[in-house]
Amino acid sequence: MAILQPHGHGHDNEIETLDAFDRAAAGGSLVGRRVQSLDLTDRTAALLAADATAAVFLGCRMAPDAAAKVRADGALVFPPVPGVPFDPYRGLLYTPGELFDGLDRDGYAATPDARTYAWFQRTMRDGDVFASMLRAVHDDAISDALDERLASVPVVGVMGGHAMARGTDAYAGAARLGRSLARAGLTVATGGGPGAMEAANLGAYAAPHPDGMLDEALLLLGKEPSYAPSIGDWARAAFDVRDRWPEGGDSIGIPTWFYGHEPPNAFAGHIAKYFANATREDGLLARCTAGVVYLPGAAGTVQEIFDNATPNYYESRGEPTPMVLVNRTHWTEHLPAWPLLRALAEGRPMAARIALVDTVEEAARELLRLSGL
Template structure:
């Protein structure tokens, strides 16, 4: 054999390129993607794999963007699902929803019971747009009856994107971990300038004052945040002040 003629190299059976992904040795599947697609006897496990979840995630963003793109100016109202109708916070939520609707804002909540239901009820009774962004949970109770436009999500991060993308600000009623999660995500995104001109109003001084004091006296004093980060939070008991705070930052479009 001539030295300038390379011998034929057999195909590498221990390596496969699937798009940008390289598989080697034990990672190489025994069948090809086409075979698995066309094989009617294939198992249903693929429905639960991460690549397929990407498609579900994509569909949630598409559905959310499509449903909310023409919503207009809106404000997200957060609060506990455990708030009872006889709780003063429930009445406060109704008033917040009513005032926002009268100011020309759609009201977006998590769509559940409690404080969320109250805000949706206020918007509904004021003939405004009442939106609920639900989430799949083991103990979910479904979308409350005062929601006109409802979207249910599997993934928290897709749902959170909708709250932030389509809201001019947050009004936060007393709540637990879920409410705190939304609150701190909002102020973090404002702090890091991922969102700008984004007011956050805490409704209920008796409930929130201790948290604000701790942030100022401990977190700020230790240099973990800046003075401007505290100033992003408006603390009030007056629903008119809450709505006016939103309007002063960015009023509804004409």
């Protein structure tokens, strides 16, 4: 079918902003283009004038005559989905401001993040096939947006437990690690939640600022050490830091509504939030092209170590991604993942790309050495 044959290839064929739409429509052709989640109600004249053969409109708002015309051209039109608190066809990653919209006005429960989590819990229980389809479409759109954002960018993952509290030495260390990696030219990616994840995203945010900014920010955040009992107070403290020191460095957070009781942190510049945790976990690790640093954590972090170890174990071209574990006591005695990882690596190319260190300063240096940066 002609509708399945795009006029271009991959992401080059997608239109995700009004500026991009205007540029394409000015040439008179939308042939084969994929237009994602745009309000085109003010672009009726352009839609009536442009050839939309084999185009696909995903969740775009259009005037009735414009929608009829592009359908007559042979375009597929997937209308916006009413009654859900998220856009399944979105073309871009989330921002912290978008997920926490309305926090100061109506409280956390009224934010898009909280409302989407409530929708997810409800639809998971009732088993509605339409809801499961919307979740799958959303997650695929997020993966597409994440691929676009990280194309040709060296990405380093920082993994660690969600329970790491603000105001602790461990949290400060994770923040310094994120800052060091960002200043080395890497894009920091985390699981996007609280604890060690927030700390690493905070460090990346602090990277363009003088060193003293991070010290001050840590003191301010320490007044709200955890998202329990109040997610709202915890999030407001982060936005206060962002307001005081705007124009921070970018980083990526990749959280999930599967663990929606853990809110996303506000320091990741771009957030790829998923419904399916398995998709989120695999996608996060697969995109860490410059390696992963593992801070002390519990079951989730152990799972991430061996999710990463499996493709490294089977990598036959000598290009496994670096893995650096931080805190010798934690990973050899408390949760002895390191001996098993080392045993798996013996005699394989990955053996030269794993390391166990004691401090975050050593971790940054070792990661950069192993990745050749």
